[in-house]
Amino acid sequence: MKRKITIITILAITALISIFSLSYYFSKTNLFKEKSKDVDKSTFSSGLELSEDTSIVTKSKDDKTGEYTNYKAMKYKDFIKQFNYTGKADRESLEKFMTEKNYKLESKSDKELIFIKSSEKALLKNKFYLGVTEEGYICIYKCNDEGKLFIEDKKQDISKRKIDDLQDYEKNKVKNHEFMFNTKEEALDALSEYDS
Known part of the structure; x- marks a missing residue:
């Protein structure tokens, strides 16, 4: 009889240890998965x-x-x-x-x-663009082979009109060199419209 009680006690203790070990293992595994999901959500920081x-x-x-x-x-x-x-x-x-x-x-x-x-990255060489001088006047720039803008003729290529006279939408288009022309004549025609 004592032997049966000893065997039952040993089996009960073994069962409890097994249950505890398994529950610990599964909870740790699930916790690790949840933490890795959180890490995945915040991977933007990396x-x-x-x-x-x-x-x-x-x-x-x-x-x-x-x-x-x-x-x-x-x-x-x-x-x-x-x-x-x-x-x-x-x-x-x-x-x-x-x-x-x-x-x-x-x-x-x-x-x-x-x-x-x-503004200079998108510019094409040997094209003409409307832009703004440092003083704020609308002007014509030419783009050279290196993608740099310059004014060819300061008397002819600078308007008498200031950029501040334009509406915001058009002002931004001029400042961002969105008006491009293949020839100087086309650019001069566009510039003359601002002076009229």
Whole structure:
């Protein structure tokens, strides 16, 4: 009889130890999985993944004045629609996509990426652009072989009208050199419209 009680006691203790060990193992495994999910959610900090709420900021920089224009801040989910982005939801893919659109990553944080478009990067050599002088007058720039803008004839290529006289929409287009011309004559015709 004592032997039966001893065997039952040993089996009960073994069963309790087994149950405790198994429950400990499964709880630790599940806890580890939950922690790794949390790590996956925050992988943006290591630059791997973007969430829908990640803020994407785009702005243009006037290389002559250093001023920023066309500032836009949007959530990643809105950025996808606005820029027709179909790439992976990671920083590296997004950076590559924006580089193709002449944007450069200026800064990054856990919740925000800021991209800047330099006004000179998108300019084509030997083309003419409307722009703004340092004094604020509308003018014609020519783009040289190195992608730098210069005024060929200061008497003929600078308007008497200031950029501040324009509406914001057109003002930004001129500042960002969005009016491009193949010939000097076309550019002069466009410039003369501002003087009339």
